[in-house]
């Protein structure tokens with residue numbers, strides 16, 4: 001090992017970074033530094049599940065915006081990302097989802113040895129503390145608490161029943177043997193409190209003497225010595241500080257910030273770096289490329305009776321009861337996640353596994369994060385699971401505080417458009433099925449006047465938005481454009497890895513926090529094994 005203050009430096013305390021910091025510091029001989037740009041997670045709304053509705057638009061988010069998206073009526077799409085201990089797992093919608101086994105088998109078939117479903121399942125299980133107990137597919141006793149929804153609502157039951165009426169099977173566990181079907185989500189929470197990766201992985205071990213957690217510390221550039229990474233410069237309290245490493249640095253800044261930090265440090269497309277006057281350490285064309293995200297589009301229904309959360313929140317008496325219910329029993333709407341009922345379905349005939357996911361919530365608003373409608377309303381949002389469209393991001397300045405330019409490039413292919421148009425049609429079909437139809441006064445969005453594919457596409461372009469799952473900007477692979485290899489080592493740069501959503505060769509068919517945690521768990525094992533060697 002070279003000389004350095006630390007054996008391992010983890011940059012970014014998000015879903016993946018907290019898992020890494022925990023596992024790497026388990027051996028007291030390893031000196032581990034965890035750098036996090038955001039603050040400690042003291043804000044109460046982080047820990048009350050429904051608080052994501054507030055925090056995602058607060059300074060606890062980086063608050064990115066895409067460039068105007070040509071296929072979405074040139075709208076800029078707002079991209080919250082967590083900037084706090086726990087990262088995006090501290091402000092996300094709490095849905096616990098791993099994706100499909102086929103996602104990981106596909107990664108392996110692309111040449112990424114060690115990333116097939118059988119390889120990654122042990123890490124999902126090791127991470128998990130499943131409320132229902134351990135099984136072949138689930139773990140118990142791990143850091144990440146996974147629990148059933150605490151309160152089911154009549155209108156969510158109706159959605160699940162209607163989905164069955166149109167032919168989907170009931171599914172009691174979307175992370176079980178089959179993903180397809182309709183049922184209820186499980187969430188990363190316990191007893192009505194969020195379990196972010198900071199709560200699960202850092203709180204129990206934060207006093208380890210060999211682990212230092214620095215918050216409000218923005219990593220600004222990596223330092224190099226004879227072709228290997230030797231340390232990192234970071235901004236804290238208005239000054240630049242330096243931490244040196246004897247072993248390895250692992251970037252876990254997430255799908256926007258990890259490629260940004262690589263580019264700022266001279267690892268990225270040579271032309272871009274030259275244009276900005278950044279010395280090229282390693283010309284890696286793929287850094288910031290191949291960006292993927294799940295695009296969602298919502299259907300909103302006005303109900304004929306006051307049984308939605310809108311009605312609770314818009315009534316002063318019922319609002320007080322919500323507060324009391326949470327204070328006394330940790331139940332009620334304050335425990336709600338960003339999805340209550342769920343359905344995974346195949347909308348294209350050629351799909352062998354689900355190609356869309358529905359998040360059904362018993363409330364509605366003009367847009368996520370804004371005030372609830374003043375009438376009884378619910379939302380059924382559909383997202384495409386495996387988009388073909390790929391975007392990119394690039395720094396525009398050498399200032400690490402400056403946001404990179406993000407092009408999501410949504411709906412760039414005919415296939416992506418077709419899947420979501422069919423998804424909207426299935427949403428309508430479920431809403432018109434007897435179990436649900438009896439509650440519906442009106443389809444507010446897209447509106448029953450939008451029937452043809454072209455009309456639904458107009459709605460998609462006008463209203464489609466992110467479901468907050470950007471990935472693949474430091475893609476793992478064996479080809480020239482890949483940024484990391486199957487051990488997550490940055491190609492051509494010694495002592496440097498990336499472990500977060502950015503390494504996914506393809507976005508998984510589901511929500512992305514549990515997979516990011518799995519990536520952190522697996523990367524820690526690889527780093528420890530390689531250090532021993």
Ligand SMILES: Cc1cc2nc3c(=O)[nH]c(=O)nc-3n(C[C@H](O)[C@H](O)[C@H](O)COP(=O)(O)OP(=O)(O)OC[C@H]3O[C@@H](n4cnc5c(N)ncnc54)[C@H](O)[C@@H]3O)c2cc1C
Nearest residue numbers: 012014015016037087088093094095219254500501511513
């Ligand atoms: C509003 C919202 C709702 C979501 N809902 C769900 C959901 O319900 N279920 C689900 O599974 N997923 C959900 N997601 C997605 C999921 O949370 C993320 O994909 C996942 O948490 C990403 O993990 P990560 O480790 O890649 O990065 P992150 O968790 O984003 O962590 C990156 C960390 O690095 C820090 N950092 C970045 N740059 C630097 C730097 N230069 N120096 C120091 N620190 C730095 C950041 O502040 C952050 O703490 C949601 C995301 C959002 C934003």
